[in-house]
Amino acid sequence: MRPLLRTLCLAAPVLFVCLAAFAVVAPRAEQINKIAAVVNGEMITFFDVQAQATPELMRLGLDRNNPSQQEAVRKVHLQVLDSMITDILMTQEAERWKITVQDSEVDNELRKYVQRSQLSQQEFERQLVQQGLSMDVMRDRVRKGILRHRLLALMIARKIVITQEDVKKYYDAHKSQFVTDRTVRLGLIIFAPTADAEGLAAKVRAGQTTFEQLAATDSIGPNHTSGGDIGTLKWTDLAPSWKEALDGLKAGEVSKVMQVEGRKAMLKLIEVSAGRSQSVEEATPEIENVLREPKMQERFVEYTKQLRDKAVIDIRI
Numbered sequence: 001m002r003p004l005l006r007t008l009c010l011a012a013p014v015l016f017v018c019l020a021a022f023a024v025v026a027p028r029a030e031q032i033n034k035i036a037a038v039v040n041g042e043m044i045t046f047f048d049v050q051a052q053a054t055p056e057l058m059r060l061g062l063d064r065n066n067p068s069q070q071e072a073v074r075k076v077h078l079q080v081l082d083s084m085i086t087d088i089l090m091t092q093e094a095e096r097w098k099i100t101v102q103d104s105e106v107d108n109e110l111r112k113y114v115q116r117s118q119l120s121q122q123e124f125e126r127q128l129v130q131q132g133l134s135m136d137v138m139r140d141r142v143r144k145g146i147l148r149h150r151l152l153a154l155m156i157a158r159k160i161v162i163t164q165e166d167v168k169k170y171y172d173a174h175k176s177q178f179v180t181d182r183t184v185r186l187g188l189i190i191f192a193p194t195a196d197a198e199g200l201a202a203k204v205r206a207g208q209t210t211f212e213q214l215a216a217t218d219s220i221g222p223n224h225t226s227g228g229d230i231g232t233l234k235w236t237d238l239a240p241s242w243k244e245a246l247d248g249l250k251a252g253e254v255s256k257v258m259q260v261e262g263r264k265a266m267l268k269l270i271e272v273s274a275g276r277s278q279s280v281e282e283a284t285p286e287i288e289n290v291l292r293e294p295k296m297q298e299r300f301v302e303y304t305k306q307l308r309d310k311a312v313i314d315i316r317i
Contacts, residue, residue, distance in 0.1 A: 036081055038314040039088045044081065046317060053080040055132040059192050059220055077317070079193055085315075087144055089307040094151045101146045109142045110135075117222040118231045131220065145261070156299040162288045170287050171280045177243045178283040182235035182275030184246065187211055187228040187268035190221030190260055197257045197264035204254055204266075211254055211268045221265070228268070235275065240290040242267065259297075 036046045050064075053076050062069050062076065114124045125135055171178065189211065191197040200218055203209045212227030219228050235243070245255035245267055255267040 034316070036315070036317045037085060038312075038316075039085050040092060040311050040313075042088055042092070044084055044088070049077050049081050049084065049317075052084060053077050055220065056080070056192050056194065058132045059218075060194065076194060081315070081317070083193075085308075085313060086304055089304065089311055090148050090151060091144065093155075093307060094147045097151065097154060099147060099150050099154070101143050101150075105146060106139055106143050109146065110138060113138070113142070116230060116233075119222075127222070152296065152300060152303070156296060156303060157292065160292050160295045160299070162291045164284075166291055167284050167287045168280060170291060171283055174244075174247055175277065177247050178278040178286070179235060179275035180278060183232050183273045184235060184238070184269060185232045185271035186230050186246075187215065187270055188221050188230050188260070189215045189219040189224075189228050189266045189268075191218065191257075191264040191266075192220050193263070195264070197266070201254070201257050201266050211266075220263075221260075229270065232271070240286060241293055243286075244290055 034046050035043050036049045037044045056076050056079075057064070057073065060072070060076070062073050064073050114121060117124055117127075119127065128134055128138060191200065195218060200214055204211050204214055215221075215224045215226075215228030221228060223229055238246075241258055241260075245258045246269055249255060249269045251269055251272055253269055255269075257264050257266055259265065
């Protein structure tokens, strides 16, 4: 596991060293407390941006106090701020439509996260800390994810039409995906937002590195120190996009770069067991989800652009 990050309160360990050190730290405290952006009257502080950016800075090995790394740090901060602005706009829109998420729903999703990680609750929380996160941060992310999903379902998904002809065509071209009682053992790499995902994936395919080595050095996903191995899963439990990525792969092969919870990712099919083929009728709901997903992504980009165009956004960093 990677070493722990130094805390956001970077000045604290050096306050006692000398007066000169204090002179350097004081302006930074003022910077942390300033407003990074205002979105429809809702403020984002620079402290909030730094807190959200910490896991990514940690993964990249960037030090906010290193003058030679300031441009790279600023790039990460701006990417994080952009994501935070989108989150606020989506949350404000969900509130306008009176969309809510119960604590029990968040708890249920968190339990699924822990189960998929194949870690105990304590180990899961320890791994979060080592990545600069916490259960409170995870709860907030899960809640926002559910909220976003419901908002998109209301504003976008219901407007996307998938015909039976589309379903049949997809089924005929991807029959190997639609089986029951099939299980797969998978490896997962989740790339950081600033990573060159396609370039890193190409190195694996070219044999310049292994999937397991890349997971250890560049994944921010679960079990990265164990080659990204997330264990054995039922095929029917996989998200449509995962099935799409794994379609046609043999054991030991890796997928193309894909999207997992808004992040670029890559899968490795470690092992697979066969199962019973589904009929087109049985597979229809799943195929509809597969076909809807890319259209949802296109509409999502359009929708967030519309929200930004009508919003009052004041970026101050």
